[in-house]
Amino acid sequence: MYRIMKKEVLSDVVKLMEIEAPHVARKAQAGQFVIVRIDEFGERIPLTIADFNREAGTITIIFQELGKSTIQLGKLNVGDTISSFAGPLGHPTEVKNYGTVVCMGGGVGVAPIYPIARALKEAGNTVISIIGARNKELLFWEEKMRAVSDELVVCTDDGSHGRKSLVTEPLKELLENRDKKVSHVWAIGPAVMMKFVTLTTKPYDVPTTVSLNTIMIDGTGMCGGCRVLLEDGAQFVCVDGPEFNGHKVNWDSLLSRLSFYKDEEKKAMEHYAHKCRLESAAAKGEK
Amino acid sequence: MTDMTTQQRMKIKRHEMPNQDQVVRRGNYTEVALGYSEETAKAEAERCLQCKDPKCISGCPVGVMIPQFIKALREGDMVKAVEWMKVKNNLPAICGRVCPQEVQCEGNCILGKKGEAVAIGRLERFVGDYELAHRTCPLVKAADTGKKIAVVGSGPAGLTCAVDLAREGHKVTLYESLHGPGGVLVYGIPEFRLPKAVVHGEISYAVDCLCIDLKTDHVIGRSFTLDELLAENDAVFLGTGAGLPSFMRIPGINLNGVMSANEFLTRVNLMKAYQFPDYDTPVRIGKKVAVIGAGNVAMDAVRCSKRLLSLQTGQGEAPGEAHIVYRRSKDEVPARKEEVHHAEEEGVIFNFLTNPVEIIGNEKGAVTGLKCIKMQLGEPDKSGRRQPVPVEGSEFVMEVDTVIMALGTNPNPIVFVDAEGLDRTKHGTAVADTETGRTKKKRVWAGGDVVTGAATVISAMGAGKRAAADMNAFLKGERTWE
Numbered sequence: 223m224y225r226i227m228k229k230e231v232l233s234d235v236v237k238l239m240e241i242e243a244p245h246v247a248r249k250a251q252a253g254q255f256v257i258v259r260i261d262e263f264g265e266r267i268p269l270t271i272a273d274f275n276r277e278a279g280t281i282t283i284i285f286q287e288l289g290k291s292t293i294q295l296g297k298l299n300v301g302d303t304i305s306s307f308a309g310p311l312g313h314p315t316e317v318k319n320y321g322t323v324v325c326m327g328g329g330v331g332v333a334p335i336y337p338i339a340r341a342l343k344e345a346g347n348t349v350i351s352i353i354g355a356r357n358k359e360l361l362f363w364e365e366k367m368r369a370v371s372d373e374l375v376v377c378t379d380d381g382s383h384g385r386k387s388l389v390t391e392p393l394k395e396l397l398e399n400r401d402k403k404v405s406h407v408w409a410i411g412p413a414v415m416m417k418f419v420t421l422t423t424k425p426y427d428v429p430t431t432v433s434l435n436t437i438m439i440d441g442t443g444m445c446g447g448c449r450v451l452l453e454d455g456a457q458f459v460c461v462d463g464p465e466f467n468g469h470k471v472n473w474d475s476l477l478s479r480l481s482f483y484k485d486e487e488k489k490a491m492e493h494y495a496h497k498c499r500l501e502s503a504a505a506k507g508e509k
Numbered sequence: 510m511t512d513m514t515t516q517q518r519m520k521i522k523r524h525e526m527p528n529q530d531q532v533v534r535r536g537n538y539t540e541v542a543l544g545y546s547e548e549t550a551k552a553e554a555e556r557c558l559q560c561k562d563p564k565c566i567s568g569c570p571v572g573v574m575i576p577q578f579i580k581a582l583r584e585g586d587m588v589k590a591v592e593w594m595k596v597k598n599n600l601p602a603i604c605g606r607v608c609p610q611e612v613q614c615e616g617n618c619i620l621g622k623k624g625e626a627v628a629i630g631r632l633e634r635f636v637g638d639y640e641l642a643h644r645t646c647p648l649v650k651a652a653d654t655g656k657k658i659a660v661v662g663s664g665p666a667g668l669t670c671a672v673d674l675a676r677e678g679h680k681v682t683l684y685e686s687l688h689g690p691g692g693v694l695v696y697g698i699p700e701f702r703l704p705k706a707v708v709h710g711e712i713s714y715a716v717d718c719l720c721i722d723l724k725t726d727h728v729i730g731r732s733f734t735l736d737e738l739l740a741e742n743d744a745v746f747l748g749t750g751a752g753l754p755s756f757m758r759i760p761g762i763n764l765n766g767v768m769s770a771n772e773f774l775t776r777v778n779l780m781k782a783y784q785f786p787d788y789d790t791p792v793r794i795g796k797k798v799a800v801i802g803a804g805n806v807a808m809d810a811v812r813c814s815k816r817l818l819s820l821q822t823g824q825g826e827a828p829g830e831a832h833i834v835y836r837r838s839k840d841e842v843p844a845r846k847e848e849v850h851h852a853e854e855e856g857v858i859f860n861f862l863t864n865p866v867e868i869i870g871n872e873k874g875a876v877t878g879l880k881c882i883k884m885q886l887g888e889p890d891k892s893g894r895r896q897p898v899p900v901e902g903s904e905f906v907m908e909v910d911t912v913i914m915a916l917g918t919n920p921n922p923i924v925f926v927d928a929e930g931l932d933r934t935k936h937g938t939a940v941a942d943t944e945t946g947r948t949k950k951k952r953v954w955a956g957g958d959v960v961t962g963a964a965t966v967i968s969a970m971g972a973g974k975r976a977a978a979d980m981n982a983f984l985k986g987e988r989t990w991e
Contacts, residue, residue, distance in 0.1 A: 245724075245732045259688055265780065265789035266688075291789060306688035308726040439780065439790070442686050442728055443921050444696075444752040445772035451763045456756065461923060475763050478874035482765040486791035493786035 223303040227280055232362035235287045236330055237296045238272070244279030246309040252337035253315030253433065253465055256281060257441040259306035260294055267291050268438045270334035270410070270464070271310060281309070284333035284362075290490040311441045312464045315431075319346040321405040324396060325371070326389055326419060327353045328411020332363050334433060335410045340370040342408075348372050350402070352392050354411075358383035389415065390422045397426040404428055409468065413477055420468035432468035434459045436480065451475040515558055523625040524553040531854040535828075536819040538700045538783055541851060542606070550635040554583035556627050560619055565629060568617035570971030571669075573597045573604075575614060575629055578636060591640045594633070599648070599672045599715060600665075600970065602641050602707045605634025607698060608967045609845045641710045648718040651678035656984045659684065659738040660746045661729045661924060664692020665966045666957025667748030668712065669973030670980075674746075675719035677981050682742070683721050686728040687779065690716075692750055693958075694966070696779040697771075699809050701816070702848075705778075730923035735931065735953065744952050744980050747939060748973055751918040751958035757801065761868030762914075766795065766876030770802070770810045770915035777813045783820060792817065795910025796829040799879050801865055803835040806963075807915035808848035811857050814913070831857050832907070836864040836884050836897045862886070862897060866904065868912055878906040920959045928953075938962055946976030951990055954980055 228240035246256055255270045273282035287293045298304070315338045323342050327335035332353045343349045349370065354377035355361040361376065361383060368374045375392045376384030385392065389411075396402050407430040409419040416432040423430045436448040436459045443461035450459055451472035457463070527543045528534075534541055545553065557579040565575045574593045581589035594601050610616070610630035618626035640646060656679045660671040663685040675681045689695060694708045716723050729735065729749070738745050754769030756762045773792065776782040780790035798814040800807050811831050818829035833852070835842065838861050842849055853859070862884040869878040883903035886895035919937045930950040932940040939948055939955040946954040956972030958964055982988040 245727055249732060263788045306726050308686065308688070308728055310731055311728065439772060439775050440687060440696075440752075442752070442923060444754070445775050446754045446756065446769040447772045449756075449763060456763055461921075472763075475874065479763070479765055482875075483791055483793065486785065486793060490786045490789060490791070 250274040251314035254310035256309035272333035286330040328415040331411030354389040417473040430468040564617035602637030662748035663690035666969035666973035673977035730926040735928035747955040764870040802915035945979035
């Protein structure tokens with residue numbers, strides 16, 4: 223059992239938790255992920271590591287409440303425990319001095335891009351960060367990102383905060399600006415956002431690393447459910463990734479595979495909502 | 510009855526084991542084979558001739574003292590039968606269910622030369638189940654030796670090794686990457702063939718009795734490297750299995766609805782997808798499933814499919830079809846005979862001499878068909894089996910919603926991360942001595958599928974046992990590494 227040591231509500235649907243898991247914290251590095259299973263009935267879900275504290279033995283995860291498991295996780299509080307917490311999994315980000323790098327976080331993707339930006343900054347890079355969300359309410363960690371970036375651009379789809387644009391617009395301007403000499407781009411966020419980032423950087427031939435979050439079960443190379451089609455064949459996100467050269471990813475195949483269990487996800491939500499209603503009715507009955 | 514003559518014993522017919530009804534069981538996940546009653550077990554035990562030179566023992570990878578336990582069983586001394594069993598086998602309720610006895614103990618039984626072998630596997634299961642229910646023989650830990658051992662992987666090899674070493678008085682830490690112990694026994698083999706209560710019963714009993722420190726959620730190669738384990742322990746055993754699935758190199762493998770048998774079985778068995786949405790993990794297979802391959806894993810996958818199809822079918826609807834697609838003929842099928850027989854009884858459709866060449870999908874990226882070519886048997890190949898060759902122009906398309914690939918697995922490479930000196934073959938398996946399990950890296954032993962590639966539960970247990978014996982001798986200073 224792994225204890226929740228801290229909980230922060232970053233927005234209506236985005237939550238942060240620090241989990242006590244010394245066996246993960248001792249080795250965790252930027253770019254890696256963990257597999258979380260809430261209880262005996264739970265599924266195994268992959269979550270990218272947002273931060274880690276080796277001394278305290280904790281891992282920070284940030285998640286958006288999208289389906290049954292993340293909504294259930296979001297209801298837990300400090301002191302509660304979760305059943306399984308395995309990691310660190312996948313390869314860490316290859317951190318070195320590239321020169322000028324752009325770190326892009328879309329939506330909840332701001333969480334995993336943060337330790338990468340920090341590590342790249344520490345390695346001597348000039349870090350330009352672009353973060354974005356649908357609206358102001360969904361944005362978080364702006365100040366943390368500013369602290370590890372030489373420049374920070376904030377965008378929202380609706381213009382409720384920062385610049386009203388998609389994250390690809392300021393990216394394109396940076397790539398156009400020859401003085402900036404962008405040598406590498408990292409992008410983490412929804413698959414569609416990462417797809418368009420790679421389409422934006424492709425004409426400029428700027429290497430672009432994306433971090434994929436596919437359907438996964440074990441997270442250790444056993445099931446192959448996470449496989450992604452690259453130009454040169456299929457690879458497993460869990461053991462070959464999660465970071466890949468975004469220019470080689472077959473995005474249409476990826477997006478199609480991500481949607482495979484949509485109906486079941488809906489059914490799981492309905493079942494959970496029904497169960498919650500029964501429980502709360504029972505609790506009221508007891509009072 | 511124990512004063513029968515050999516002739517009398519030889520006249521007794523082998524006793525069938527009752528099975529769950531073949532139609533009823535298609536719609537549930539409870540165990541198919543129901544086990545002997547005490548009466549039947551004793552009657553079957555009477556068939557054993559108590560050979561002076563028992564060939565059955567040499568057919569068993571862990572050398573179970575078969576005539577001895579059978580004798581005690583037929584004399585009605587169950588405590589003694591369990592004791593004899595546990596001399597060599599700590600997990601009889603598991604072995605009795607999943608061993609390929611026909612090619613091991615029973616394959617060597619003298620009665621099998623002219624008639625039918627003693628049903629050793631069924632008797633082993635009976636003794637194992639008796640022990641699970643009565644706990645007559647607590648495993649005893651010898652006095653603390655002060656030695657520390659790390660065992661990586663809690664499947665058949667690691668579990669056997671951990672138990673044997675703990676009994677010798679060593680302090681054993683057992684690492685498992687998944688959320689519960691058992692390895693392939695829980696993620697691979699289905700409930701209806703090996704109930705998880707049996708697996709958990711055997712494991713928790715051994716772990717508690719022998720004070721084994723079980724650490725789940727620990728991925729060795731990530732949380733800790735092999736070298737870090739070596740720094741903390743006197744010896745390390747690697748029993749990490751062969752969990753990496755293979756996919757055919759044909760077009761369409763990334764379509765929705767194409768799965769490895771590992772993914773399918775893990776969803777169904779470990780994550781209990783057959784109880785979705787009470788359990789969170791779903792599995793979707795549509796109405797028609799093709800399983801490619803004909804080994805034990807393929808049989809498990811196709812029989813699970815058959816059950817899922819029945820469970821999801823409404824009243825009056827046709828339950829869908831589950832197919833085996835295999836490029837060789839029935840004679841070459843590598844699965845246990847009993848599994849094939851059970852699959853046939855349950856209505857699985859076998860397509861022999863049929864080789865997939867392409868998976869066909871629709872505009873949404875979902876599987877709609879499996880294009881195959883008919884095969885015929887040609888000259889024998891290196892394995893001695895007749896080589897299947899394509900029949901020109903015989904391509905056809907099977908309409909299917911799901912394609913499950915059960916084509917064998919390879920060792921997972923994660924454990925080899927930062928493990929300098931641990932040599933691997935070109936197939937990705939660890940190089941280790943077959944007798945002792947010693948690898949090329951000092952103080953590291955390995956056994957089971959990580960060394961042999963995908964094999965059987967009992968051969969992995971045998972390897973775990975041989976390694977434990979050598980590790981024990983090394984730790985006690987009776988043998989040196991060089």
